[in-house]
Amino acid sequence: MAIPTSTRPKPFLEAEYCKACLRCIDACAKDCITQGEHVHPGTGMVPVLLDLENCNGCQLCIQACPEPYGLRPETEREVNSGDFELEDPAALFGPRASHLVEPVDHPGIEIPIPAREPLMLKGTYASAIGALIAGCRHVFGYPITPSTEGAELMAKILPKLDGAFVQAVSEVATVNMMYGCAGAGLPCITFTSSPGFSLMLEGVSYMIGAELPGVFVNIMRGGPGLGNIAPEQADIKLACRGLGHGNTHGIVLAPATPQEMLDLTRLAFELSFRYRNPVVLLGDGYLGQMTGVVRLPKTMTKPGLPAWAVWGDLEHRRNLISSILITEVDLETHNIHLNEKYAEIEQKEQRAELYRCEDAEIIVVACNTPARMAKGAVETMREKGVKAGLFRPITLWPFPIDAFKSLLPKAKRIVVVEASPGQLQDELRLALSKAELNHPPISSVQRFGGMLPEQAEIEAVIQEASLMMEEVKA
């Protein structure tokens, strides 16, 4: 009696896709598959042999084959592998990974904000509100003093705006949640402080590699190690020169007032998406906690969805967010692309505030809160007839060397004021050196460990510089 023929398709094998693991042999109850005898010239493997006389189409061999194009049902056999040749359109016009349309860029829109009275906000709150205005509805974070209030405000507000605040298990998890959210094409932010920022840097490197936007507010505190919770500026090196491993850079913004905490957070999102790169907002502990007058802008952003996003829908299905490029040539090409981006940023995104610098002979360089003490000192010294001016970098990377260069012809002394052991001065010196600029002697006012330079100290150093200039003249 004849065995009824199964309606289920039997397997077929394209020998070059067989890796000869032999898992199918054991899976076949009818012993249709045997170990091959001949090395396949294309693969060096010995593909299995199929004798389908007894095959009942159970397909268990197919389920045992780890290769997607190894054993397959007969029905999937491509037309041109039969006796007659029909040309496959896909093969004719080159293979395609995915039969999908090109992803489309959906731009964000600006929504008018009705006029309101100025708010009185502490720096971290101002930054959080800046993020909301920039269209950010996703915040990830881990509590750390003195930055936590930003996250606290977001935790309160975001659920009411159908957004999400997620308190992660650590800063490491935080930055990777940002990687996912940014990978989906949405703006996201975190509030952290020095030790937490250290922990995030691995993820920041991945974000730079994968070209993802994201805003990191680092309210710098005293270090190294656990240090203390008082203000410091000793993460300038980390933000400007050490954003994780590899060839990394990110725009570093340094606000000096609660108003700038809002404005520069908003700008950070814009730059972050424009360059598809993380942006760091460096504040000091004072700035995070300081309350001041903050005016709201005239518009807020409703973000769109970039073409590159991995949103999980049909339109974006062909996208990939990744920082791995296993082939050396590919990774070199990627680095060259990143270098071009960094060069463009260095050229276009330098920002600085110049205060009474027009005729200044003594240029005081300071950022964040110490820049305010320095501003007070400049004002006092001007009253005493000393031609001092404040140069306040708003971008620490790129350092605003073009604006600084314009002050050099009149400058006789430079005084760098900072709550760090020369990290701002190093950025200045590096920028001067790269631009091949000669510069006058540099004096410094440096405090550490949570102490900020006091106005009187700055005045004393300006006075000293002024006297030295007199001596030179004499």
Add this chain to the structure above:
Amino acid sequence: MSVIYDHFERHNHGEGLKGRTTHYCPGCGHGLVHRDLAEAIEALGIQDRTILVSPVGCSVFAYYYFDVGNTQAAHGRAPAVAIGHKRANPNSIVISYQGDGDLASIGLAETISTAQMGIPITVIFINNAIYGMTGGQLAPTTLMGQKTSTSPEGRTPAMGLPLRMAELIAQLDGPVYVERVALYDAKHRIKARKAIEKALRIQAEGRGYAFIEVLAECPTHLKMTPEETEVWIKECMEPVFPLGIKKDTIVEPWWDAEQTPNFEAEKLLALVGASKEAPTRHADGFPTHLGGQDISFKLAGSGGDGAQTAALLLARTAINEGFDATNIPSYGPESRGGTSYADVHIAEHEVLNPAAPNPKVLVAFNMPSLMKFAPTVCEGGVIIYDSTVIEDISSLPVMAKGIKLVGVPLTQLALGLERPMVKNIVALGAIQAVTQLFPAETFLSTIRTVLKDKPALLPLNEAAFAAGMRHASLTHA
């Protein structure tokens, strides 16, 4: 199989055989799980919602194969990345595909915390008892006595015992479905396929987090043939990692996949407390009688004295009058009871330096604060101290010239109102009386604005302010 690319463009640019074969070694379990996953995605019709997060490990290149949205994550962080995706697009189906080094070693914190969050994602855990990509080192799931390149004499107890992740995850409250499956024979491969589909369905229906552990073959690093590996898994691994459902809870769909963020300007403004109404101004001009266009204050006490609130009210009052003001709090790590002081600046145009190392006005709520800051008060300055707690001021350090010392029994006056906590408002009244900073009405309207949601507290605070003012004017006069 439509969920697997026709051609692996990302594998060596799709050139040669790599365009159609995986990067996995012969007999590797990953290929089988990839097939199961692809079939399950297809069966559920979720290809256009799916995001696959590839980990670090041998499956780092899972994105070569799956025709879905793809993200490649850092080592161990795939579940965190998955949460980022799921929160960004709640409608997406997010799969975190991880190996044993990734999930059970470097990513343990993310693994466990994400499982406990219970947000609907699907974690596929490939347990092959060894590190593959780095070349056969000890894994958290390596069996006792098993030789690896970093346990050359076999795993000993000091290296830790094999970590049973499915059981560990199942005892958490967050996950709804946890199962351990294997691939070593046809029957178990069918079970694995069903488990993966179920885990995805649970996510698609918004029911929660699911975790599938797969005992998978790594013939290369286990140094066996694929067939021997299948036997080894059955005979050696399975007794340590028993197969089966570890948790299967019936949970009604709860995840809101349709949630979209709100971008209404009015709503945002209301939430940040922005007001349409300009505060009424009472002052004729900046209080230049205190000297200059910038006045600095220091309010100092113990944590809980209310120095911070008083400082904030002071700054806000100046801003309501149209001036610039800043307030910097400074307090120790203790939530209550430590030292606590605040620097306030009020400037006619712009506060240049917000720190107040030499304040014009000092308010000291206790003796240590008075001793510490009295010598810093500038010439012609004002010191207001709580005379209830500071009875004897004979031991004060040397101070600048022309300092006006005013003792006001802040605590006693507050106690008179039966609320010691309002002593900071009493202090504000005292500041007003002694400095004539602004008209009293300015402070009162600030207090009213701040307490607009707690009107019951208003009479008390008004009384406290009046008490401070009255007492200080008497003393001062």
